[in-house]
Amino acid sequence: MTITITAFERSPDGGMGLARDTRVRWVLEEAGLPYKVRPVSFSAMKEPAHLALHPFGQIPTYEEGDLVLFESGAIIFHVASHHPGLLPENANARARAITWMFAALNSVEPPIFDLTNAKIAERDQPWAKDRLPMVADRVRHRLGQLSARLGDAEWLDGAFSAGDLVMVSVLLRTRPSGILNEFPNLAAYVARGEARPAYKRAFAAQLAFNTAQPAVG
Amino acid sequence: MTITITAFERSPDGGMGLARDTRVRWVLEEAGLPYKVRPVSFSAMKEPAHLALHPFGQIPTYEEGDLVLFESGAIIFHVASHHPGLLPENANARARAITWMFAALNSVEPPIFDLTNAKIAERDQPWAKDRLPMVADRVRHRLGQLSARLGDAEWLDGAFSAGDLVMVSVLLRTRPSGILNEFPNLAAYVARGEARPAYKRAFAAQLAFNTAQPAVG
Missing domain, CATH: 1.20.1050.10 (Glutathione S-transferase Yfyf (Class Pi); Chain A, domain 2)
Known part of the structure; x- marks a missing residue:
């Protein structure tokens, strides 16, 4: 099942990894799960389509089939509770x-x-x-x-x-x-x-995302 | 297994139910679990004995046999995940x-x-x-x-x-x-x-706790 998260179209930190999609990317990398990232602009974050996913108009969100989650803590918990190695068995x-x-x-x-x-x-x-x-x-x-x-x-x-x-x-x-x-x-x-290694991959991915050349329209 | 939580010896709100032990009392009442409450004074909260339970020197804490938890959210999740009716099965x-x-x-x-x-x-x-x-x-x-x-x-x-x-x-x-x-x-x-009803019991219990006559020494 494809996992799609949202991230700032351009993070205010310019790719320092401080935005909350980084921690979600990290847990997905720890779990070995591929994911897609959908960029959301600051104006689109306040639109009904995004508010339907995230009532507070923020990123990240998480979509996996019918499941829609928001709140980075909840997303991390969801991934961690379904993949070994992120929460103890005991x-x-x-x-x-x-x-x-x-x-x-x-x-x-x-x-x-x-x-x-x-x-x-x-x-x-x-x-x-x-x-x-x-x-x-x-x-x-x-x-x-x-x-x-x-x-x-x-x-x-x-x-x-x-x-x-x-x-x-x-x-x-x-x-x-x-x-x-x-x-x-x-x-x-x-x-x-x-x-x-999982953090490094997550950090590199958000950096590449935030420093990519914008498509010339 | 006896459950013991901690609460302010005297809550700053005087029993309005705003202190975080109230939400833990509530989930315990929802789950039908009896519990004991150990009062902690503001000075004792900063002492090593309490810091061993709660690194941030706050209330509530939760003790159940060998298990010690802090953070009201974590305690509520622990109780909710072990008792039916507080988290969906789906x-x-x-x-x-x-x-x-x-x-x-x-x-x-x-x-x-x-x-x-x-x-x-x-x-x-x-x-x-x-x-x-x-x-x-x-x-x-x-x-x-x-x-x-x-x-x-x-x-x-x-x-x-x-x-x-x-x-x-x-x-x-x-x-x-x-x-x-x-x-x-x-x-x-x-x-x-x-x-x-569970909230009402929790509220009444914290109110009684916070308005009890202090023992005359």
């Missing part, structure tokens, strides 16, 4: 790996997303400069806690899992700010994720 | 219900949490008053999209599921701001959730 270990998926998305990504908002969406607001250090410190606080938990372990809980895939994908968004490198064990953890 | 419907769990936690709750931050944590900042309308509008934008998707349906996708349980739990946090009531279909959706 029930308790599996529940803990899923916990890290939720932790990445509900406890770690929100302050990181806020920092992006403070830097970009609120850039021209009169409070932008004064407020930024507080927002950055919230990211530091959360990364400090995660760093303490990870310690010198290779992955968050035993072998690499979908929990690590999501956490690495979330954390690498803090590299441009310099905050990731304040936590050497987290920076090394992210680097281990990025060194996986 | 594979595609199940994947969609799980999608709503992730959507509630990664796309709907973050702007709501930001609004709480803007009102409380940043209350005394010089930008507080000027910035608040922008933060509230982000919540309105997301709730408007969700309202459009829900339409006049009873639940988000067919029968009540853990996806609705999480979404209702997230949305009811917008009631104190007045924003929930700007979307009558979402307000009615939340009210349907709150009318479920």
Whole structure:
């Protein structure tokens, strides 16, 4: 069954791999599943055809036969739960790996997303400069806690899992700010994720997608 | 096997049901599972004993024999995936219900949490008053999209599921701001959730917990 995901026609990051299609490409590469990518422009994302797939008008979406999913976490969970090697077989270990998926998305990504908002969406607001250090410190606080938990372990809980895939994908968004490198064990953890062949393929694919020459109309 | 969760010794909301133990109590009530609650003080939450259970020093946590979980979404998923009636049997419907769990936690709750931050944590900042309308509008934008998707349906996708349980739990946090009531279909959706006997039991239990007379030492 053909899998089709959506991605920004042109990612705002120009192919740095920070857009959320990258993490979906990654899990599909880990699972060895071929997929097609349908580009969506910023205007098309707000049109009824795309909103029927994604109520919040974002990317990525996932189509597989009759199944339509949105939310990168849900897509990753769907792929991981149907292919071996991404979630432990042992029930308790599996529940803990899923916990890290939720932790990445509900406890770690929100302050990181806020920092992006403070830097970009609120850039021209009169409070932008004064407020930024507080927002950055919230990211530091959360990364400090995660760093303490990870310690010198290779992955968050035993072998690499979908929990690590999501956490690495979330954390690498803090590299441009310099905050990731304040936590050497987290920076090394992210680097281990990025060194996986599946990540490399996913990254290369989104880069090629985002830097392709536009068709001359 | 005894289930023990943690909750604030005294919730900052005084028992309005906005703390995240309420949603875990709710899923346990839906599943018909008895549970114990261990109160954690704000100082104890930052101590090593609690951090061993929850790396971010928060509540709730979930203990069941050897299994320790944190993150309300992960706990709800764990309970829902082991008890009938909270996730559809059909594979595609199940994947969609799980999608709503992730959507509630990664796309709907973050702007709501930001609004709480803007009102409380940043209350005394010089930008507080000027910035608040922008933060509230982000919540309105997301709730408007969700309202459009829900339409006049009873639940988000067919029968009540853990996806609705999480979404209702997230949305009811917008009631104190007045924003929930700007979307009558979402307000009615939340009210349907709150009318479920399991929710009523969960709410009553957290209220009793938060309003109990402290032991006289």
